[in-house]
Amino acid sequence: MRNFILRRLFLGIFITFFGAMVVYTVIRSLPTSYVEAVARQRASNPLSTKTYQEWLDQLNEVYKLDVGIIPGFFGWMGNAVQGDFGESWHFGIPVTEKFSQVIWYSIIINVITFFVQIFISIPLGNLAAQKQYSKTDYAITVFALMGISLPTFFLATILKYVFSIKLGWFDLYGLTGRFHTSMTPIQQTFDIAYHMVLPIVTLTMLSIGGLMRYTRTNMLEVLNSDYIRTARAKGLSERVVINKHAFRNTMIPLVSYMSYLIPSMFGGSLITETLFQIPGIGYISYQAILRGDIPFAMFYTTFLILLTQISLIIADIMYAVVDPRVRAN
Amino acid sequence: MTDLEKMNQKFEEEVAPGGNGEEMKLDDTRRVKVLSPGMMVFKRFIRNDLAVVGFGILLFMFIFAFLGPVFSPHEQTQVFKGIGSMTKDYAGATYNTELRYTIAEGQSFDSAARAQFLLALGKEQETFTVGDKVFYYVSEGEGTYRILKLDTVGTVLVGVFKTSPGVTAPDGLVEAYEAAADNKETSFTLDGVVYRITKSGKAAQISTEQDVALASLNVYDAYTQTNESVVASYDFRLASALALKDEIESFDLNGQTFSIHMDEGKATVQDSSGAEYAEISSIIVNPLDQSIFLSMDFKSQVREAIDNGIQRFSFMEDNGEEVEYIINRVNTTFNIKRETPTELIRAYESPSASHWLGLDSNGMDVMTRLMHGGQVSLLVGFVVIFIEVFIGIIVGGISGYFGGGIDTALMRFVDLFNSIPFLPMVLIFGSVMDTLEVDPMARIFLLMIVLGLLGWTGVARVVRGQILSLREQDFMVATEATGIRTSRRIFKHLVPNVMPILIVQATAGLGGIIITEATLGFLGLGVKYPLASWGSIINAASEAHVMTNYWFMWIPAGLLILLTVLGFNFVGDGLRDAYDPKMKR
Numbered sequence: 001m002r003n004f005i006l007r008r009l010f011l012g013i014f015i016t017f018f019g020a021m022v023v024y025t026v027i028r029s030l031p032t033s034y035v036e037a038v039a040r041q042r043a044s045n046p047l048s049t050k051t052y053q054e055w056l057d058q059l060n061e062v063y064k065l066d067v068g069i070i071p072g073f074f075g076w077m078g079n080a081v082q083g084d085f086g087e088s089w090h091f092g093i094p095v096t097e098k099f100s101q102v103i104w105y106s107i108i109i110n111v112i113t114f115f116v117q118i119f120i121s122i123p124l125g126n127l128a129a130q131k132q133y134s135k136t137d138y139a140i141t142v143f144a145l146m147g148i149s150l151p152t153f154f155l156a157t158i159l160k161y162v163f164s165i166k167l168g169w170f171d172l173y174g175l176t177g178r179f180h181t182s183m184t185p186i187q188q189t190f191d192i193a194y195h196m197v198l199p200i201v202t203l204t205m206l207s208i209g210g211l212m213r214y215t216r217t218n219m220l221e222v223l224n225s226d227y228i229r230t231a232r233a234k235g236l237s238e239r240v241v242i243n244k245h246a247f248r249n250t251m252i253p254l255v256s257y258m259s260y261l262i263p264s265m266f267g268g269s270l271i272t273e274t275l276f277q278i279p280g281i282g283y284i285s286y287q288a289i290l291r292g293d294i295p296f297a298m299f300y301t302t303f304l305i306l307l308t309q310i311s312l313i314i315a316d317i318m319y320a321v322v323d324p325r326v327r328a329n
Numbered sequence: 330m331t332d333l334e335k336m337n338q339k340f341e342e343e344v345a346p347g348g349n350g351e352e353m354k355l356d357d358t359r360r361v362k363v364l365s366p367g368m369m370v371f372k373r374f375i376r377n378d379l380a381v382v383g384f385g386i387l388l389f390m391f392i393f394a395f396l397g398p399v400f401s402p403h404e405q406t407q408v409f410k411g412i413g414s415m416t417k418d419y420a421g422a423t424y425n426t427e428l429r430y431t432i433a434e435g436q437s438f439d440s441a442a443r444a445q446f447l448l449a450l451g452k453e454q455e456t457f458t459v460g461d462k463v464f465y466y467v468s469e470g471e472g473t474y475r476i477l478k479l480d481t482v483g484t485v486l487v488g489v490f491k492t493s494p495g496v497t498a499p500d501g502l503v504e505a506y507e508a509a510a511d512n513k514e515t516s517f518t519l520d521g522v523v524y525r526i527t528k529s530g531k532a533a534q535i536s537t538e539q540d541v542a543l544a545s546l547n548v549y550d551a552y553t554q555t556n557e558s559v560v561a562s563y564d565f566r567l568a569s570a571l572a573l574k575d576e577i578e579s580f581d582l583n584g585q586t587f588s589i590h591m592d593e594g595k596a597t598v599q600d601s602s603g604a605e606y607a608e609i610s611s612i613i614v615n616p617l618d619q620s621i622f623l624s625m626d627f628k629s630q631v632r633e634a635i636d637n638g639i640q641r642f643s644f645m646e647d648n649g650e651e652v653e654y655i656i657n658r659v660n661t662t663f664n665i666k667r668e669t670p671t672e673l674i675r676a677y678e679s680p681s682a683s684h685w686l687g688l689d690s691n692g693m694d695v696m697t698r699l700m701h702g703g704q705v706s707l708l709v710g711f712v713v714i715f716i717e718v719f720i721g722i723i724v725g726g727i728s729g730y731f732g733g734g735i736d737t738a739l740m741r742f743v744d745l746f747n748s749i750p751f752l753p754m755v756l757i758f759g760s761v762m763d764t765l766e767v768d769p770m771a772r773i774f775l776l777m778i779v780l781g782l783l784g785w786t787g788v789a790r791v792v793r794g795q796i797l798s799l800r801e802q803d804f805m806v807a808t809e810a811t812g813i814r815t816s817r818r819i820f821k822h823l824v825p826n827v828m829p830i831l832i833v834q835a836t837a838g839l840g841g842i843i844i845t846e847a848t849l850g851f852l853g854l855g856v857k858y859p860l861a862s863w864g865s866i867i868n869a870a871s872e873a874h875v876m877t878n879y880w881f882m883w884i885p886a887g888l889l890i891l892l893t894v895l896g897f898n899f900v901g902d903g904l905r906d907a908y909d910p911k912m913k914r
Contacts, residue, residue: 014741019748027757142379145902149894151844153851154887157870165877172873270752271848289756292764297757304750 001320008316012309017077019305020298024073027294042089055089076298086295090288095299098284105175106268106280109196113203114258114265121208122254125215129223130242140212147209156202156275163198170198173277199276203269207261214257218250225249252322259318262311267304370829373907380903386896390889394703402683403694405701406859409684410692411675416655419667420623422614422631426661428474428544433563438476438542446476446544456527465525465538470574472546472611475567479525479536485510486532506535543567548613552605552625559583560607569598569609595632608632614665631656635663677879687881690869691858699886702861706890709777709846709862710839716781718835721788722827726819728789729796740793747786754783755845759854769857776855780842791834795827829908837901840894847890863890 036056043052050058079086085095121144128140164172171177177191222228223246231245268282277283281300288296364372374380398405428447432438438446442459446466449457456465456479463479483492485506492498502519509517509526510533516525525538543566551560559565564582572580572589573596579588586601595610605625612635614628627644634642634656643651653668674692678684686695728739758779762772799805800823808818843863849855850864857865863886870876870883 011741011744015744015748018745022745022749023754026754138379145895145898146891149840149844149891149898151847151851151864151887151890151894153848153864154867154890157867157876157883158887161876161880267750270756271852274852285753286756289753290760292760297753301750301753304753305748308748308750 004320005313005317008313012313016302016305016309020077020080020302021073023301023305024076024298025069027297028069028072047092058087080299080302085299088288088293088296090291090293090296091284095295098296099281099299099303102279102284103266103268103281105278106273106282107266109199109203109273109278109280110265110269112196113200113207114261116200116204117207117211118258120204121212122215124208125212126219126242126247126250128212128216129219132220140216144209144212144216147205147207148213150206152202152206152269152271153275155205156198156272159198159202160275171195175278195276196278199269199272199278202272202276207264211257215250215254218253219246222246222249252319255318255322256315259311259315262314263304263307267307370904370907374903377903377906379899380906383896383899383903386892387900390703390707390893390896393889394700394707397700398697398704401694401697401700403697405697405861406693407697408692409675409678409688409694410672412670413673413675414653414668415671415673416666417669418617418664419621419654420614420616420627420631420665422612422635422656422663422665424661425546425548425611425613428472428546429548431543431545431561431563431566433540433542436478436539436541443544446474450474463527463536464541465527465536466544469543469567469570473570473574474544475540475570476542476544477525477538478541479527479534479538481534481536482524483535484532485535502535506533540567543570545570546611547609548611550608550610550625550628552607556606565607569596569607573609595629595636597629612636631663631665677875677882680881686885687879689866689882690875695866695882695885698861698866699863699889702856702863702866702886703889703893705773705856705860705862706843706846706864706893709773709780709856710843712777713780713784713842713846714835714839716777717785717788717838718831720781720785722792722820722824722831724785725789725792726796726824726827729793730800730815730819730823732797736793739789743786743789746783749783751783751845755779755849756852756854759849759852763854769860773856773860776846776849780845784838784842787838788831788834791830792824792827795830796823799823799826829904833901833905833908836897836904840897840901843890843894843897863887 039055040052042055043050083096087093088095088098091098124140128137131137160170160172164170175192175195176188177195180188180191183191228241228246231241236245268280268285270282270286272278273280273282274286285296285300287293288300403409428443430438430443442464445457445459446464449455449464449466456463458464463481465477465479467475467477469475480496481493482496482502483490483498485491485503490498490503490506499520499522502524505517505519505524506526509515514526516523516538518524523538524535527534527536540563543563545566547570549560549566549569551557568580568582569587569589572578573591576591578590579586581587587606588599588601588603590597590599595608595612597605598607598609600606608625608629610632612632614623614631616623624647630642630644631654634640640656641653642656643653645651655666655668657664657666675688676690676692678688678692680687684694684696686699689695689698724739724743728736728743758775762775767775796819805818805822808822813822846855846862847864847867850862850866851868851871853865853868853871855864856862866886867883867890869879875882
């Protein structure tokens with residue numbers, strides 16, 4: 001088991017390293033005129049205190065653009081390992097500082113989404129499996145597929161159209177209301193929570209489909225297995241059969257599925273945050289990437305790669321923890 | 330007949346309809362209806378209602394996108410323009426509040442004198458001096474002042490007349506003055522010369538007067554340009570002002586008789602032949618643009634409309650065209666707007682019979698753009714999935730077939746590729762293409778390649794997994810025994826067996842690619858104007874006013890995406906069930 005974890009950890013580090021290298025290579029291989037244009041644009045910004053040459057120098061210094069891609073990457077990696085990701089061009093403050101400012105909004109939204117999603121989709125998925133080919137099953141399946149088939153931006157726009165414009169219940173954009181600054185701290189908290197409702201609804205509607213289908217498939221598999229037939233043959237009540245024998249076994253794949261959700265929980269949701277202009281990591285990264293903020297883009301992509309690897313490692317370990325059969329191998 | 334015989338009889342009738350008694354052999358093909366694997370898949374597929382619905386949706390989408398443009402009467406980038414009336418500022422009118430000066434021939438009345446005059450007017454003094462000159466003014470009707478220069482002839486102080494230095498008083502002046510003073514007149518005439526009496530303290534001055542200027546709030550407009558010099562002359566203005574003041578219908582000037590008619594705040598002067606000569610009014614009408622010449626008739630009509638408080642009037646142009654004008658009042662000024670027929674882009678036009686889904690912000694037919702956009706969206710989906718399958722089969726096939734070290738290495742490579750965050754990378758590519766201003770058509774192809782390169786890992790994994798189990802089967806041992814080439818063994822014997830699951834995978838993946846492409850289009854990083862894709866059409870909704878007011882610009886496109894992706898998912902599910910009946914959905 002320890003060897004397994006160690007091997008898995010090593011693989012994770014390996015992939016993170018080379019993944020960052022690939023991203024770095026791609027960013028570095030972009031036409032340099034683009035990088036220069038960004039530096040020029042940054043320099044002509046009246047808020048910028050640095051000249052074009054200074055920006056370019058900084059760029060060369062941080063990324064060692066004058067040396068090759070590989071040495072440049074190692075230079076970046078050397079700094080990154082020490083927690084120094086450079087200064088964001090677009091925001092003008094260290095990348096990690098900007099990151100710690102905004103990450104919590106994303107985490108709050110996605111953690112709430114995660115729980116709402118579990119509470120809706122697992123019971124529904126189980127229900128659909130138990131009543132396979134019934135009207136309920138078809139309704140749930142179609143509903144789940146709708147959720148999967150809806151483009152995020154379309155759902156978000158529809159929700160905004162209905163709830164913000166037609167009904168006027170929510171603001172169109174932003175995390176805070178117009179009178180936010182004149183509110184008491186408690187009111188401010190409620191104000192922010194209120195503004196998070198639509199993004200959470202959007203994310204939930206989009207994600208329950210996948211989990212529901214996954215739950216249903218697994219439940220069906222378990223329900224068709226021999227030990228369930230045995231349990232029924234013993235004369236156990238249907239409730240005991242489902243809750244004790246079937247559901248617990250569906251937990252194994254579900255737990256691994258949930259660990260795949262880790263990147264989306266901490267990595268922010270780029271499109272949704274952008275559409276609702278929630279200043280989470282997704283929206284901030286979107287702005288940074290569009291403006292060619294290489295330090296932030298590098299940081300964000302590396303962060304995502306790392307998150308993915310962590311989630312995969314956790315999923316593998318979870319498999320082993322939950323299912324003794326995996327542990328035996 | 331025994332029971333057994335009866336049964337035999339029945340059986341024979343069943344297997345050989347028509348009952349001609351022809352006996353069938355056991356291996357007669359008619360006995361057992363054999364379905365090919367493909368046919369079985371097809372039969373299972375069409376039994377699945379959702380899959381059939383999905384297939385129907387996709388069929389509709391393909392007809393809509395690829396056949397629709399053939400029947401659509403419009404072009405993708407055809408801009409629809411229409412003659413609309415656009416109100417443009419044309420002229421301005423205002424009540425004149427500033428005195429306008431007409432200066433008599435050979436005289437001068439400069440701004441210093443004007444200032445003094447205004448001061449005197451404000452203080453209600455009869456005379457004012459500028460330098461050593463003394464001026465006197467007389468009110469000639471409302472808002473009209475005749476300004477005269479006085480040349481002192483003499484001063485009368487306590488009955489004693491004293492002539493001014495260098496002036497010789499005509500005979501009888503004193504007598505005439507006394508007569509006038511007794512009658513408390515302010516002026517008298519002697520030998521055809523008008524003398525004016527002005528008092529300052531106990532002294533009275535007798536002066537001759539000379540017309541200098543006419544200050545008036547009225548505006549004079551000549552009907553024809555040849556008359557302008559006459560109308561602008563001091564004499565004409567004075568004569569008309571006097572006539573207006575005394576409400577005389579006519580006046581003589583330079584041997585010509587003019588008639589004058591008052592009419593609601595303006596007066597029209599006609600010459601002896603009855604033709605309109607000039608107009609006098611307190612409203613100034615000016616064109617907003619130097620290039621516009623306002624005819625007198627027009628000005629006259631504007632004044633009439635303002636006096637009557639009308640907000641809208643129409644005026645006959647010289648070419649006989651009737652043009653509508655709108656008058657907007659802002660405090661004391663009036664803005665006259667002309668409804669000019671302009672060729673306008675019919676942006677945001679609501680759905681109509683000729684444009685079923687209206688026109689977009691560029692005046693292009695939304696329906697036609699949806700068709701062409703559908704082509705792009707579907708094509709991008711298919712090309713990308715083709716690239717993904719192509720790379721996936723090669724990598725997965727090699728990895729699964731050889732196993733061992735090659736497998737491990739390739740799978741780590743797949744892991745590596747899989748770990749690269751999809752959306753940030755696509756965004757980076759999109760913004761680079763923006764900066765480099767890539768041609769819209771080239772952009773679509775680059776987009777396909779990028780999406781394909783970032784998405785093939787899933788296919789590779791599936792192919793590898795399948796091939797790992799397939800290569801242990803007997804038919805592969807047979808290919809090895811017959812000495813078939815390795816590449817042939819992989820791509821001729823293994824890959825076709827992977828095809829069914831690949832088709833399932835690809836169908837389900839198509840939906841995802843269409844969503845990705847649409848998302849990029851929506852963010853403005855995908856397909857660019859003038860080409861369209863469903864996503865870039867919805868991009869219009871990112872402007873709040875379009876989202877609020879023009880549902881037809883973005884909801885149809887969104888529904889098309891939703892339906893198409895739903896269709897691909899339904900069909901993908903149906904195919905999976907059909908290929909693998911044990912594993913229901």
